Amino acid sequence: MDSIIVYVSIHHKNTEKVAKVIAEVLNARLVKPWEIKPEELLKYDLIGFGSGIYYWKHHRALFELINKLPKVEGKKAFIFSTAGLNIPFINHRKLRKVLREKGFEIVGEFSCRGWDTNGWLAEIGGLNKGHPNEKDLENARKFAENLKASI
Numbered sequence: 001m002d003s004i005i006v007y008v009s010i011h012h013k014n015t016e017k018v019a020k021v022i023a024e025v026l027n028a029r030l031v032k033p034w035e036i037k038p039e040e041l042l043k044y045d046l047i048g049f050g051s052g053i054y055y056w057k058h059h060r061a062l063f064e065l066i067n068k069l070p071k072v073e074g075k076k077a078f079i080f081s082t083a084g085l086n087i088p089f090i091n092h093r094k095l096r097k098v099l100r101e102k103g104f105e106i107v108g109e110f111s112c113r114g115w116d117t118n119g120w121l122a123e124i125g126g127l128n129k130g131h132p133n134e135k136d137l138e139n140a141r142k143f144a145e146n147l148k149a150s151i
């Protein structure tokens with residue numbers, strides 16, 4: 001199964017750490033949304049979309065790429081994120097919705113805490129310093145292994 005991961009990680013490269021671990025297990029190509037054309041993306045059997053959470057949603061460059069895609073039929077996708085407040089039910093809501101509207105089948109979701117020094121949080125050293133940590137990355141590895149085994 002040919003897999004690709006499209007990710008954005010602008011704050012502290014928190015999500016990049018997770019993306020690399022998942023990519024290693026899935027033997028997936030790693031790209032930024034602005035590095036790939038929509039038609040090229042659709043050549044892959046499994047597509048992962050991930051970023052930090054910025055104001056309650058994934059990075060807008062992911063949405064811009066997805067907007068440019070034609071409708072698909074049950075193409076497999078997964079979602080991941082790192083966030084100051086790890087509440088995937090809320091944080092993944094918008095991406096989940098647009099992927100489903102495009103016709104993707106969401107086969108898995110992963111999230112963990114990420115070091116967050118946005119705004120006033122910087123004054124107190126930030127939230128979740130040290131995250132994603134080894135345990136978070138181990139959980140990401142397990143997520144990817146389960147995903148690999150299930151599809």
Ligand SMILES: Cc1cc2nc3c(=O)[nH]c(=O)nc-3n(C[C@H](O)[C@H](O)[C@H](O)COP(=O)(O)O)c2cc1C
Nearest residue numbers: 009010011012013014015052053055056084085114
């Ligand atoms: C501009 C900005 C907005 C953010 N908004 C949120 C938010 O709404 N909810 C949240 O849980 N974390 C928020 N965060 C924290 C990031 O999601 C968190 O630090 C994440 O791990 C960053 O990932 P990255 O290093 O891969 O960019 C925000 C961070 C920044 C810089």
